[in-house]
Amino acid sequence: MREAAGYGDVRRQRQAASKWLALATLFLLALGSGCLPLGSAPPPPTSPALSAAAQQMQALQMCDERRGWASTQRSVLRTTDGGVHWHDVTPQPEAGSVPQEPVERIVAAYLNAQTAWVALIFQDGPTTPVYRTSDGGQSWQRTDVPAPGIGVVQLTFIDALHGWLLVNLGMATNAEAVAIWRTSDGGGHWQRIMQVSAAQGRTAQSLTTLPYSGNKSGLAFIDTTTGWATGSEPGLKRAWLYVTHDGGQSWQPQSLPLPTGSEKAQIATLPPRFFSSRDGLLPVNVYAAGKASLYFYTTHDGGKTWRAGAALPAAVIASSFVSANVGYATDRTTLYVTHDGGQHWSQQLPARPFSDVIQLDFLTASTGWALCLAPPAKTHILKTSDGGQSWQQLN
Numbered sequence: 001m002r003e004a005a006g007y008g009d010v011r012r013q014r015q016a017a018s019k020w021l022a023l024a025t026l027f028l029l030a031l032g033s034g035c036l037p038l039g040s041a042p043p044p045p046t047s048p049a050l051s052a053a054a055q056q057m058q059a060l061q062m063c064d065e066r067r068g069w070a071s072t073q074r075s076v077l078r079t080t081d082g083g084v085h086w087h088d089v090t091p092q093p094e095a096g097s098v099p100q101e102p103v104e105r106i107v108a109a110y111l112n113a114q115t116a117w118v119a120l121i122f123q124d125g126p127t128t129p130v131y132r133t134s135d136g137g138q139s140w141q142r143t144d145v146p147a148p149g150i151g152v153v154q155l156t157f158i159d160a161l162h163g164w165l166l167v168n169l170g171m172a173t174n175a176e177a178v179a180i181w182r183t184s185d186g187g188g189h190w191q192r193i194m195q196v197s198a199a200q201g202r203t204a205q206s207l208t209t210l211p212y213s214g215n216k217s218g219l220a221f222i223d224t225t226t227g228w229a230t231g232s233e234p235g236l237k238r239a240w241l242y243v244t245h246d247g248g249q250s251w252q253p254q255s256l257p258l259p260t261g262s263e264k265a266q267i268a269t270l271p272p273r274f275f276s277s278r279d280g281l282l283p284v285n286v287y288a289a290g291k292a293s294l295y296f297y298t299t300h301d302g303g304k305t306w307r308a309g310a311a312l313p314a315a316v317i318a319s320s321f322v323s324a325n326v327g328y329a330t331d332r333t334t335l336y337v338t339h340d341g342g343q344h345w346s347q348q349l350p351a352r353p354f355s356d357v358i359q360l361d362f363l364t365a366s367t368g369w370a371l372c373l374a375p376p377a378k379t380h381i382l383k384t385s386d387g388g389q390s391w392q393q394l395n
Contacts, residue, residue: 035063089137125149220271296342309342
């Protein structure tokens with residue numbers, strides 16, 4: 001096994017960042033998060049250039065019927081009319097404060113219609129500028145985190161104060177070095193609370209950190225102390241799931257019962273989403289006997305135990321839950337609906353224009369949006385007001 005890359009190995013870090021970007025996108029598509037309960041000028045009207053940018057959306061997150069956010073590879077967009085028009089509200093670095101090369105990508109976390117955090121990722125940045133807004137992107141406040149920008153892969157917040165930053169420090173075969181940073185003042189200050197490398201993976205210290213082995217897919221927290229890290233570990237045929245009860249400083253493996261007949265399967269977990277202090281969902285991909293399936297595990301005791309639901313076909317690439325019971329999923333053309341947390345699914349076949357769907361974002365059981373990717377690699381948005389039976393194109 002090769003050693004993991006250090007800070008200076010840009011090539012491996014770029015590979016890690018690309019992998020993480022795909023995983024982050026997969027997480028958004030798989031669960032559909034929804035919003036949780038420098039310059040001061042208002043955003044300009046939608047322009048032709050912005051319309052082109054909006055056609056390259058990678059993630060959509062509505063907070064209410066009118067207000068929401070969207071991300072492209074290099075920009076942050078905001079709507080105040082339900083997704084019909086979008087304004088570019090990407091934070092603009094001050095001259096001389098960051099590398100001169102263009103932004104390579106962004107990593108964002110959207111808490112509600114007004115509050116968001118955005119990390120601007122530059123290829124050779126030794127630190128990462130993280131911006132926070134509390135007025136819907138009209139103004140941004142910046143903090144520099146002493147973490148290599150090319151490795152930043154996830155921002156996640158549980159409220160306006162408490163958040164975590166996950167950084168990839170390098171990859172090897174079936175292994176990944178990572179660091180976790182934490183803030184308790186809304187991103188004004190960040191502290192590194194955990195780091196694991198190849199060397200640490202061979203010492204007793206690894207007993208209280210995340211393991212070096214395994215590919216990490218992300219973090220999710222239910223409160224300031226309890227959270228989960230997910231991923232996969234090809235070859236070991238076990239679920240990769242770790243839990244923390246001290247805010248991310250130490251981690252312990254958590255067992256996950258496999259679906260019947262999947263005892264020798266390859267397992268890949270994605271970060272869970274909670275709808276209350278007790279009720280949550282955990283997406284799990286299972287590869288067994290040449291067949292891939294997606295399961296949603298449910299918990300009703302705050303993540304102490306998990307129960308597998310019914311299998312969805314591997315072709316399902318996007319889903320969105322509005323509660324621990326009601327959710328939707330799609331394989332781009334068919335819509336699957338559950339009313340019991342994924343224990344059972346029924347199928348709907350919406351008429352056009354529902355096709356080429358890459359993300360679902362339902363706000364209620366009746367109102368939702370779909371992000372569609374159609375040739376030649378341009379995106380457009382659909383909306384439903386009847387639970388997915390009919391759809392209208394917005395842009």
